[in-house]
Amino acid sequence: MVLIILINVSLDVQEKLKVSKFNNLPNYVNGTHLKIGTYNNRPLSWVDVSENGTLTGNGVAFILVDILQKKFNFTYEVVVPERNFEMGGVNPVDSLISLVNNSMVDFAAAFLPKIGMYVDKVKFSYDLDEGVWMMMLKRPKESAAGSGLLAPFNNAVWYLILVAVLSYGPCITLLTKLRSKLIPDKERPIRVYPSFWFVYGAFIKQGTNLSPEANTTRVLFTTWWLFIILLSAFYTANLTAFLTLSKFTLDIEYPLDLYKKNYRWIASEGSAVEFVVTNPSEDINYLSRMIATGRAQFKSFSNDYDYLPLVQSGVVLVKEQTAIDDLMYSDYLMKAREGVEETDRCTYVVAPNAFMRKVRGFAYPKNSSLPLLFDSVFNFILQAGIIDYLERRDLPTTKICPLDLQSKDRQLRNSDLMMTYMIMIVGLSAAVAIFIGEVIVKRYIPVKVTKIKKSKHKKTKFDDNPKIYYDDSRPPPYESIFGKNGKFKVTENSKRRIINGREYLIAKASNGDTRLIPVRTPSAFLYYRDQ
Known part of the structure; x- marks a missing residue:
């Protein structure tokens, strides 16, 4: 019981000491001269050097410092690290965290992220904001979704279409051969060559001279036609939408894309990004492998324009x-002042997703009592939304150079029609190669010609001339209808008559009928005159 009483008394004493110390802090700070460390990180904090060498702090951080100065009545001088690092370096004066850790400054007026390596060395203030690290890259000329004729479908769809075109012809041949063996009838199996040309012709919406009679073959043909009709409809609709309403997408959207697609990237040397990437306990530690290959670099510049x-x-x-x-x-x-056209001013773009997020605040030495005094002020400032306002006050309310520039005019570029040019080049190259192959085969490679027994020709009503042969699947030849031995005889002595201002020849048939044949008109070439 006595022990409990002693513990309570001890706690009361400590609490009273803390209250007394807190009440005496304003008097301790009042009229003192503080050393405030900072580093160049526009627009949050940066330093201007006057002609006499005096350092002047600027940015959101020093607006907060001015609020604290007016409330607690202190003066200060600005100290900057020699290498503008957040952490790291050989000497203690190289980085801001080292200046605070070694008590070379009273506190750091900068938005420093609260990561494990920093927390172990300094004491942080109340959370001032959440820092978001983004990826900035050069604006690409075309969307990552594709361009031109290949844009409506992704690569997997194109590969499957190619497989369908190459495999459906042999499938037709295989099924028709199987049917001819199981169901013997007059219809013969379709060979690979005509099957392939049917598939290719239907793919480019051309007709065919194949006329299947079996229901199985008809279903095969109909299935392919339906496939082509639906594919063409989807392709046409998606191509129209892409050329008019497509959303611009980037090839880099997440930090993992940097690693997967082996993009080169850079960050500030001695910054939180370097220590987060090299920390094995962090989620993006896989990017540290890119440092060894030289794809990731950390460099420090005094000006971000570099x-x-x-x-x-x-x-x-x-x-x-x-x-x-x-x-x-x-x-x-700067480009607007130089007179650069509106469409060419947005040279850069920001990836849609964040690289990382960390809460940030001011930093104090481990034994400092200033956080007890300053954090209450920071709490009121944060609740009033002053920090968010200060961070965006010099920036426009609209998004700067958004991913989609919402251009109203969408003119086709060469990149959109590049596939058309490639098809033309490949087609001409294939034709030349086939021509050279035909010349070599027919001129320099002897081929034995075996006489094939002619099949019996099916006689039709057009078979007046026995010397004319034709394919049953094609229209009858013109000579079988109107030839030298046609129904109507036109000679040089045939009479001419003008009817309604047009000249006609009077032709007589073997049965005595007459017919008027137009002269000097395009339709007159449909008839042959006997010499």
């Missing part, structure tokens, strides 16, 4: 969203 030439060359930049928005907006305004 990253733009790298992005222009195809490198993906990983940086805070506020910094990327400020960089893209400044680049847009």
Whole structure:
């Protein structure tokens, strides 16, 4: 019982000491001179150097510092790390975290992410915001969904269509051969060659001279025609939608895409991105493998504009969203002042999904008492929405250079018609190759010609001339209807008559009938005159 009483007394004493210390903090800070560390990370924090070498802090972080200064009445000087790192470096003065950890500054006025490696070295303030790191890349000329004639279907669909075209012809041959063996009748099996040309002809919506009589073969033909009709309908509708209403998509949407598609990317040296990627306990640690291959690099520049030439060359930049928005907006305004056309001002684009998210705050030394004093002020500022306002106040309310520029005019480019050119080139090349093959086979390779016994010709009503042969599946030849031995005889002595202003020849038939044949009109060429 006595022990419990002593513990309660001890706790009361500690609580009173904390309250006393907290009440005395304003007096402790009042009139003091603080050293405040920061680093260049526009628009959240940056430093301007005056002519006499004085450092002046700017950005959202120092607006908060000014609020604290007015409330607690202190003065301060700005200290920056030598290498503009968040963490790392050989010397303690190289990074901002090292300055705070070694008590070289009283606190860091910068939006630093709360990651494990930072938390172990410094004490963080109340959460000021959630930092979002995005991926910025050069705007591609065409959508990742495809372009031109191949856009309506993805690669898997095209491969399946190719398999269907190549395999359906042999399937027709196989099934017709199987049917002819099981059900012997007059219909013969269809060979591979005509089957292939039927499939190809139907694919490009052409007719065929094959006339199947068996129900099985007719169902096979009808099935392929229905497949082509539906495929053409889907393709035409999707192509129209793509050329008019398609949504622009990027090849990079998630951090995993950087690794899968082996994209080069870059981030600030000594930043949170470097330590998160190299930390085995983080979800995106798989990207550390790209560092060894040189596909991922960490570089530090004093000005963010120095990253733009790298992005222009195809490198993906990983940086805070506020910094990327400020960089893209400044680049847009610069091009507008230079007179660049509206359609060419949005050179860069941001991936739709975040690279990572981390809460951020100010940093203090481990033994500092300032968080007890400043966090209550930060809490009121955050609840009032002042920080969110300050981060976006110099940026437009609309999204800067969005993924879809919503251009009203959609003119076809060469990239849209590239497949058309490729089809023409491949077709001409194939024709030339086949021509060369035919010349070689027919001129230089002797082929034995075996006489084939002619099948009995089916006689029709057009068989007046026994020397004329034709295929039953095609229309009868013209000579079998109107030839030199036709029904009507036209000679040089045939009489001419003008009827209704048009000249006609009077032709007589063997049975005494007469017929008027037009002269000097296109229809006159349908008739042959005996010499």
